[in-house]
Amino acid sequence: MTKSLLLRGGRLVTMDNSRRIVDGDVLVQDGRIKNVGRSDGRTAGRSKPTTIDCSGLIVLPGLVQAHIHLCQTLFRGLADELRLEQWLSRRIWPLEAAHTEETVFWSAMLGAAELLLGGTTAILDMETVRHTGTAFEALESIGIRATVGKCLMDAPTNPPRLRETTDKALTESSDLCARWHGAAGGRLRYCFAPRFAPSCTGPLLRAVSDLAEHSGATIHTHAAETPLELDTVRRGTGHDEIAYLDTVGISGPRAALAHCVWVDKDGIERLARQGTNVVHCPSSNLKLGSGIAPIPEMLAAGCRVGIGADGAPCNNRLDAFAEMRLAALIQKPRLGPDALPAGQALELATLGGARALGLEAEIGSIEVGKCADLIALDLSGPHAQPDDADLISRIVYSARAGDVRHVIVDGRIVVQDGELKTADVGEIRRAANTQARRLRRAVGL
Amino acid sequence: MTKSLLLRGGRLVTMDNSRRIVDGDVLVQDGRIKNVGRSDGRTAGRSKPTTIDCSGLIVLPGLVQAHIHLCQTLFRGLADELRLEQWLSRRIWPLEAAHTEETVFWSAMLGAAELLLGGTTAILDMETVRHTGTAFEALESIGIRATVGKCLMDAPTNPPRLRETTDKALTESSDLCARWHGAAGGRLRYCFAPRFAPSCTGPLLRAVSDLAEHSGATIHTHAAETPLELDTVRRGTGHDEIAYLDTVGISGPRAALAHCVWVDKDGIERLARQGTNVVHCPSSNLKLGSGIAPIPEMLAAGCRVGIGADGAPCNNRLDAFAEMRLAALIQKPRLGPDALPAGQALELATLGGARALGLEAEIGSIEVGKCADLIALDLSGPHAQPDDADLISRIVYSARAGDVRHVIVDGRIVVQDGELKTADVGEIRRAANTQARRLRRAVGL
DSSP: SSSEEEEEEEEEOOEEEEOOOOEEEEEETTTTEEESOOOSSTTTTTTOOEEEEEETTEEEOOOEEEEOOOOGGGGGGGSOOOOHHHIIIIHHHHHHHHHHHHHHHHHHHHHHHHHHTEEEEEEEEEESSSHHHHHHHHHHHHEEEEEEEEEOOOSTTTTTTTTOOOOHHHHHHHHHHHHTTTTTTEEEEEEEEEEGGGGGGGGHHHHHHHHHHHHHHHEEEEESSSSHHHHHHHHHSOHHHHHHHHHHOOOTEEEEEEEEOOHHHHHHHHHHHTTOEEHHHHHHHHHHHHHOHHHHHHHTOOOOEEEBBBOOGSSEEEEHHHHHHHHHHHTHHHHHHHSOOOHHHHHHIIIIIOOOOOOOTTTTOOOSSSSSEEEOOOOGGGOOOOOSOHEEEIIIIIIOOOGEEEEEEHHHHHHHTEESSOOOOHHHHHHHHHHHHHHHHHHHH | SSSHHHHHEEEEOOOOOTTEEEEEEEEEEETEEEEEEEEEEEOOOHHHHHHEEEEEEEEEEEEEEEEGGGGGGGGTSSHHHHHHHHIIIIHHHHHHHHHOOHHHHHHHHHHHHHHHHTTTTEEEOOOSSOHHHHHHHHHHHTTEEEEEOOOOSSSTTTTTOOOOHHHHHHHHHHHHHHHTTTTTTGTEEEEEEEEBBBOOOOHHHHHHHHHHHHHHHHEEEESSSSSHHHHHEEEEEESSSHHHHHHHOOOOOTTEEEOSSSOOOOHHHHHHHHHOEEEEEEHHHHHTOOOOOOOOHHHHHTOEEEOOEEGGTSSSSOOOOHHHHHHHHHHHHHTTTTTTTTTHHHHHIIIHHHHHHTTTTTSSSSSSSOOOOOEEOOOSSSOOSSSSOOOOHIIIIOOOGGGEEEEEEEEEEETTTTTSSSOHHHHHHHHHHHHHHHHHHHTTO
């Protein structure tokens, strides 16, 4: 790790409380932001820092995607144009059941490479039921900040090859939490990840709530993605899904609920009141035909909202820029062209994501004392001119993942001049393709 | 111009009648495709062709965007989050009125650079009321295929600084048509471009229909973008807008109507019956809050449909990949996840666009005898793996404008290894920014 690092001369979109945009340097020491603004580059009692020239570049807090399934990256393009229920039962579940340690490892490496190269520095990730430790090993080496959970599926209705007993699911989760929560100097964290209410028994969900509370870990699940899911939960529990999750303790700032497309006014008020995190997945919700989540209404009600690409087979990118832009666009036919303006979209992918990961004190903005998760964009391409238009508009509506030049996570340079420094992209491509073919053969696709 | 060119060893997505995807070469001679498939690289009686190594690349027909306003490229980011009517009256019309020859020239250069670098080889373009000849000069030099029209606005309700008399509008159009229709060896063509029905008198629209018929030119206008526009036309003419345009001769294969968001079943049947081209602009329709056009219903009815980014200030990209992906995604919540599948999205941006430009015999597919408008994509990035997933899915859902490696228009290499060969991007950026600042000052923005 670079002990001391100076990003010199960029335009800094700080996302601090007053949303300052300033020209200046960011000085990093021991993985933390030491100074923001003009700097003489000196760090007390130490040698000159490694310097990255950011003149002409836009420096942002690293983007956060609060709902990702890295274990599905190898399934990209294998499950297009199916409704959620068929998408799960015909493709995703059989493919997840066929995963080995090796396929999980390279699926995580492929996804993390795409994420880092596109400016995403932190994720909330749901793996499959097996081999979650292997995913952690991949992420430890490639250098992304990640909160990762083993997927929990203990209900009798689950496909037999993925179903586990409640005890086994919880024991393995606790073991993974003990091993990985806080690993890599705090960069890796554990989350308890019940797949979604219909996949889990009430006792499991209640135990997850207790375990998460006890260990200070996040709870990561899906909620209210489709009307069919809502009906299933209502028939099974007599409750609206958001209310049901609340009764079993899956709510509050510790919980992140992906999707929340089908939430009514009462549900929104409940989410806001409890401080539960909603994770908006606009591409995934369109591609699976799920709908458009009422995000402006949630923000107006005071909900905490992050954003995420979901898994590669329902997107098919893991691109924070694509998600920010789409989040801003899709609300406008329904609510008018000033709905979810660019500034709000950028908040979802920075501060909102930080909150969903329970890391609002650590990441999501460029402020002294926070972790040095930083990205530098080159917006000199024709697609982002004129250069004196509103900068936040340029970032949200015009910028592309390919504009990312440098990426720093925890003070370590992981992408420099558009190249991944922590792993060999060619090797990842070859290994990922080999493993993807193995998986396809295993399920007869 | 390169007289003879060999694209060697790519995977060719031909978009021919049987939608063949084959591994092979494309041989180009005098701007036309001479051979598709295995080739010994020899061209009768000529020297060895210039060879572009396309091994590992995907070769596609150049993408076509059938609704673009190059004169608005300098307005990018200056008109966000406004409804169409305010967007026009507060920003676009004052900015267009302030245009000079120089601002129109650099606006076209900036837009065309972005388009070519992103794999768009042909456009249907609507300029502003003045300086259209200057836009043609820019496009002649930069090498894109373009059908361009002076914007026609003769109704008394138009802003005075843009309104022209019917005679002046028509005379200048005819002069431009005489000068530019078929110029640059046929690469440049003229279109008659009444802004939209509320901006134009009936006599102008009828005259446009006659002039276009007489000169073999396309008619390029907007239609049915918002309910307010529909009401205005209905109050003024007693007709539904699509029917009204039909009564004045703005219909049939010669006409391209951008947007068509608010078209009912009768309107769709009329569009299909007449063979009128619809140009879908999904990003623009979302960003301005206009709505979601019923494209699957139109395709089912047999309508001819192309796609386009519209102008930079209502998008804010000119990116055919962004439009294809969004076109495929936005229909799915309404009609199910199999609505507008990837293959149809790619057709909109190739064959559909070719038809909208009246060039279906010349462009839109890789077939012997057609113009050599070709692009080569590098899909080796992590975001497009695994590499044996469905190729059309990879192109539509995963690929990005930045994946474009080579672009050939009319047999000329305009982009090679991701670099524009026909103009200096640095010079375009500097000049475009200077001119954009001038325009902003002129209108007090």
